[in-house]
Amino acid sequence: MAEGILKEAERQEVIRPTKYGKQAALNELSKHARFTKILKSESKARKLEEDIIQSQISFLFKLYSAYAHGHEDNIVIRVADHPPYRRAALVALLKLQDQWPYPIKWLEEKSKGSGKWGF
Numbered sequence: 001m002a003e004g005i006l007k008e009a010e011r012q013e014v015i016r017p018t019k020y021g022k023q024a025a026l027n028e029l030s031k032h033a034r035f036t037k038i039l040k041s042e043s044k045a046r047k048l049e050e051d052i053i054q055s056q057i058s059f060l061f062k063l064y065s066a067y068a069h070g071h072e073d074n075i076v077i078r079v080a081d082h083p084p085y086r087r088a089a090l091v092a093l094l095k096l097q098d099q100w101p102y103p104i105k106w107l108e109e110k111s112k113g114s115g116k117w118g119f
Contacts (some may be wrong), residue, residue, distance in 0.1 A: 002061045004104060005097045012100055023061040026093075029040055029056040035098075039092045046088050056089035075106040 006025045009015045011075040015028045029035060063086075077090050087108070094106045 038095045042092045053088045056086045072119045077108040
C-alpha cells in the first residue's frame, strides 16, 4: 500500500524521490500541506490529538509493508485491527491519494465494539 502511494506521490510531484528509504519518503509526504489539511480534519472529526496522529506516520511503513503485497481487493481499515491514532493516520494517508489518478481502493470499517480497539 505505502509503496504504491509513495510512487504515485513522486509521479504527482508531491514529494521528491529520496535515497533514504520508503519511511523517509512517507515522513516527507506527511509534511505536505494537503496531507496536513486532511490530518487536521481527521483529528477534529475523531476528537484525537493532531500531533499524536502525526507521530504514527513514523512507523507505518515498517508496520504494514509486509502485509500489503498481492492484494487486489479493497483495503479495509478495521477498527479491531488498528488503535485509534494509527487508524486516523492510515485514513489520512489513503484520503490524500484518493485525489490522484488510479487511487488505491479502500474503506474504513467504522462499527464500534467489534474488537480490541472498537471500545
